[in-house]
Amino acid sequence: MIFGEGLLTATVLETVDDGNRLIRFQYEGIFEEILDQLGQMPLPPYITHELKDKNRYQTVYARNDGSAAAPTAGLHFTKELLGKIDDMGVKIAHVTLHVGLGTFRPVKVENVLDHHMHSEFYMVEESEAKKVNDAKAAGGRVICVGTTSCRTVESASAEDGI
Numbered sequence: 001m002i003f004g005e006g007l008l009t010a011t012v013l014e015t016v017d018d019g020n021r022l023i024r025f026q027y028e029g030i031f032e033e034i035l036d037q038l039g040q041m042p043l044p045p046y047i048t049h050e051l052k053d054k055n056r057y058q059t060v061y062a063r064n065d066g067s068a069a070a071p072t073a074g075l076h077f078t079k080e081l082l083g084k085i086d087d088m089g090v091k092i093a094h095v096t097l098h099v100g101l102g103t104f105r106p107v108k109v110e111n112v113l114d115h116h117m118h119s120e121f122y123m124v125e126e127s128e129a130k131k132v133n134d135a136k137a138a139g140g141r142v143i144c145v146g147t148t149s150c151r152t153v154e155s156a157s158a159e160d161g162i
Helices: 031-038 079-087 126-137 146-160
Strands: 008-015 021-027 096-098 121-123
Touching: 008 031, 021 031, 096 146, 121 146
Parallel strands: none
Antiparallel strands: 008 021, 096 121
């Protein structure tokens, strides 16, 4: 089955787990630019209006493309607010989490352990892990902004000993 005309066409190669599709795209140019031109940003259900400026649905501290969604708990931070927090002596550790599309998938099973989550990529640089470890060693608090950031720190801690 082939979909689309013009800048981007897609061929469904296979239907895989949970109704997901394996798709081959045909295009000329830069794939991400074509997606920006044709696509719509996936928004969580609690954001009910269309965003006129797609950059508004991103945190001021975002650095790497690749996430299916922004960490919405951090959308209220501005560069000025982060500067004031820094001026107060609060150390800020940055992590990278590329949220997967599964974040939009509702849990449809009785036992949450049976719910299939898509894999997600995360990275905590050694310098950022040191900030977290130093705060903990000094008896300080570690506060994550939102569940996505918390999930990243918890996963890194379980694997790498943050």
